[in-house]
Amino acid sequence: MAVVPILSDEEAGAEALAIFDDIRARRQTDYVNHFWRALAADPALLKATWERLQQVMAPGALDPLVKEMIYIAVSVTNGCSYCIHSHTAAAQAKGMTPAQHGELMAVIAMASQTNALATALQVPVDERFLAEEGAG
Template identity: 40%
Template sequence: MPHEDHPTSTVNAVEEHEAKDRVAEIFADIKATKNLDFVPRFWRVIATNPVQLDLVWTTLKTLMHPEAVGRTAKLDAATREMVALAVSATNACPYCINSHTAALRKLGIDEEALGEVMAIAGLFNMTNALASGYQIEPDVRPPH
């Protein structure tokens, strides 16, 4: 039963025991790749559209779990999760904030470091809004 303070999903999640074919394969891959004993609700909800599930999982696995697809990432796992957390906070996504905070805690990131991530995300939300609002022309540019 959903918590009173949180909205209910707009569709019914696909239960793990009901998953078939490609959805069942992806559910098994999610659990194995993320080292979980359950399929998180996000994946079960988007599984109502198996094509979307496949696209999102394949992309997320490639970028967030590169070792699972034989790729070596330039960013370490904690940095990738910090970026995901900062964007999730900026987009005000409670589900994603909790998910990426949990992932960071699993990676050993403490509350003080999480506070730094939030402080930096908040700072740049403010400075971006100021630069945009004032329409400040860029004068500090990366090298070509």
């Protein structure tokens, strides 16, 4: 159960409704999901989050499918069931195949295991993996 109300269009204020309308227009759908409706309890947070998401998830050096797959990996790591489901659906809509999804889950599981081992064993970082000062 949510700790804030999931606001309907009738319950949301004018500021939130403007963001809902932008979500509908940009996504070409009538559906506004629960995440955005929950954030509508704080219209400033809703606006800031929606605007930042548009910037981060826009096409760039990484294509939109890769960004969605990264989002899934971070969501799995953070244990966010909502984000796992919503971004898996988004990745599938952007063309992620069942084979890609399976490989993604295998990479996430492998990284989780090797991260845990390296952390538990306190393995020092190899010199050659350290970024040089001023590099970037």
